[in-house]
Amino acid sequence: MGALRVWRWISETWRPGFGAGVRRRDAGFGTEARRRPQPQASSKSKDPVEDQPFPGLLRTENLGVEELVDVLKAAVVDQKGRPGELTLLSVLPQLSQALGLGHQELQIVRAPGKEASGLVLLSGCPQTASRLQKFFAHSRRSQRPTATYCAITDGIPEPSEGTVSVALRLERVDGIDLAVPVASPSRKDILEGVKRTFSHFHVMATGCGCALVQLQPLTVFPSQLQVHMALQLCPVLGDHTYAARVGTVLGQRFLWPATTTKPQTQVLDEALLKRLRLSPSQVAQMPLHLHLQRLLLPGTRSRDPPSELLAPVPSYFSRTLQCLRLSQK
Structure with a gap:
């Protein structure tokens, strides 16, 4: 499918450690959020959520270029095909060096809004990007949602x-x-x-x-x-x-x-x-609690069913679920 990269975007920043969370099934965000292990309480407070009202929220203004490059590099969740040059924001040259990529320019194919979190789909192959865009456009015309x-x-x-x-x-x-x-x-x-x-x-x-x-x-x-x-x-x-x-x-x-x-x-x-x-x-x-959790992509061949990418919710989202005692029906 050409050079294709998927990232997890967290409220105007990139979050590391997502690769292990990619699954090919229902993410079950309501239940799994409550089952995740919680940090140990400090001696000053018995309730960690009070000390960290928005855990996992990382602001880009608090990072230097090298730190942001490290976060971006760690945030790749899926990669198919030959790599291309990762062209993203102002850290493109450093990020390309960190990832050991060539000079083929990547483009954003699909992404949540600026303040939302979730999956970001990038491609370094013009043919692949065009095929993906055609898939998304055809799905919209057919009233078939590809993003959840x-x-x-x-x-x-x-x-x-x-x-x-x-x-x-x-x-x-x-x-x-x-x-x-x-x-x-x-x-x-x-x-x-x-x-x-x-x-x-x-x-x-x-x-x-x-x-x-x-x-x-x-x-x-x-x-x-x-x-x-x-x-x-x-x-x-x-x-x-x-x-x-x-x-x-x-x-x-x-x-x-x-x-x-x-x-x-x-x-x-x-x-x-x-x-x-x-x-x-x-x-x-408070960050926007809107998360691009699932994306459907076209199969490798025209007859293949769509494949699915899943992104677990950010830590602050899980904390809010816990505080509100939200549970799936």
């Missing part, structure tokens, strides 16, 4: 399963491009960049007023899944961009107008903060 995300939402979607369908456009607000819903788009709107978006959702588990949700986008649009969950009045935890569109009056949720609502730190009620063992000031550092 998991998310933890503030609130429980009702009904527990369905499809979100909404037209979206990008609007620049204070230097930020935001996805804004468009009601009854005209043909002119479509020509000017408005896109009809679709996503399947399925509630996998509930607990403490939150939900573990499986999401399968059928279209590609920036921040599509975050906007879709906000429209369900259940924003994704750690969504400091679109959660502000959901307001509450006397315990009832409603949508603020998207065109007049600016991004701000997500507001969580006192009971949820207590359950998550977070202070109000820590919420601003």
Whole structure:
């Protein structure tokens, strides 16, 4: 299939130690998260989650070039075919040297959004990249999802399963491009960049007023899944961009107008903060709990069934599952 590399992306950074976690079956994120061994409590605290509210979160601004290269090198989870030059962000020359690669340029074929975690698919073979893109495009036209995300939402979607369908456009607000819903788009709107978006959702588990949700986008649009969950009045935890569109009056949720609502730190009620063992000031550092968990790839031959890549959730995601006592139905 040519030079193909898959990485695990964790909230604007790369996480090592993922290779052993790749599996060809259901990841079982709700159950396995609770079974993972927990770090020993220190003498100062009997509860490790209080000392590390977002374990495993690694910010690139805290790394030097050499450290980032080491993390990137360790984050390769799958490789097929001959290697090519790994062209990624600003550490490309150093990363190529560290991996011992040639000079063939890689390109990103599939990746989660900037703030989401999960699988990143790269290819150094133009023919392979083209074949993969054709596979993904054909799957979208056939309404067959190839990407499966998991998310933890503030609130429980009702009904527990369905499809979100909404037209979206990008609007620049204070230097930020935001996805804004468009009601009854005209043909002119479509020509000017408005896109009809679709996503399947399925509630996998509930607990403490939150939900573990499986999401399968059928279209590609920036921040599509975050906007879709906000429209369900259940924003994704750690969504400091679109959660502000959901307001509450006397315990009832409603949508603020998207065109007049600016991004701000997500507001969580006192009971949820207590359950998550977070202070109000820590919420601003909460990462987006949206994870690209599974990708389908075409088989080696046209008659072969698609293959599957799985990524376990990050440590902070597992911690949140534990705090909320989320368990699969």
